[in-house]
Amino acid sequence: FISFQGDCDEDSDCIGDLLCYQRSSSGAGPTVPGCAGDFSSDLSTDFCYQRQGPREYHKKVNNLGTGQYGLCEGDCDYDSDCEGDLLCYQRSADGAGPGVPGCAGEYLEDLETDFCYQRQSPYDYHVKLNNLGTGK
Structure with a gap:
């Protein structure tokens, strides 16, 4: 997957240096680092993202x-x-x-x-x- 696409399960599902941001319906929150938009509708979907630090x-x-x-x-x-x-x-x-x-x-x-x-x-x-x- 490329940046801000999902549903990934681990870092190897994402291309290059992107990481898989693991969210959960148990309160991890809808925000995906560096992504704009509302991802709150399905907290079971995880997304590839670029490390910010x-x-x-x-x-x-x-x-x-x-x-x-x-x-x-x-x-x-x-x-x-x-x-x-x-x-x-x-x-x-x-x-x-x-x-x-x-x-x-x-x-x-x-x-x-x-x-x-x-x-x-x-x-x-x-x-x-x-x-x-x-x-x-």
């Missing part, structure tokens, strides 16, 4: 160029090292910053390791300063 970093070895790094996995060098529409978040020891969007955990201090991440919006914004009127 950060994922733990995972470092793998020798997967470069295979497109097999998943979300928060690395060490990637290019977007093509990552699965599907994931991108390779390039970090550096020269001050680019340790954080990777949507990831948390162990390899944060190792700035030489780059990780695959999910772009949060349709566009990454880049700001250039002092280029007014130059066409650049």
Whole structure:
């Protein structure tokens, strides 16, 4: 199942990194994380959803160029090292910053390791300063 489809019974029923949100008629509630809409009519239906919190970093070895790094996995060098529409978040020891969007955990201090991440919006914004009127 894709996100916000059901009825799933376990995480393996959902595609990719989606999880199965288990609800029950015994009071777990109708809300499905990240889903809009009223799911209260049938509390026995469980739905696939995207985890909202950060994922733990995972470092793998020798997967470069295979497109097999998943979300928060690395060490990637290019977007093509990552699965599907994931991108390779390039970090550096020269001050680019340790954080990777949507990831948390162990390899944060190792700035030489780059990780695959999910772009949060349709566009990454880049700001250039002092280029007014130059066409650049």
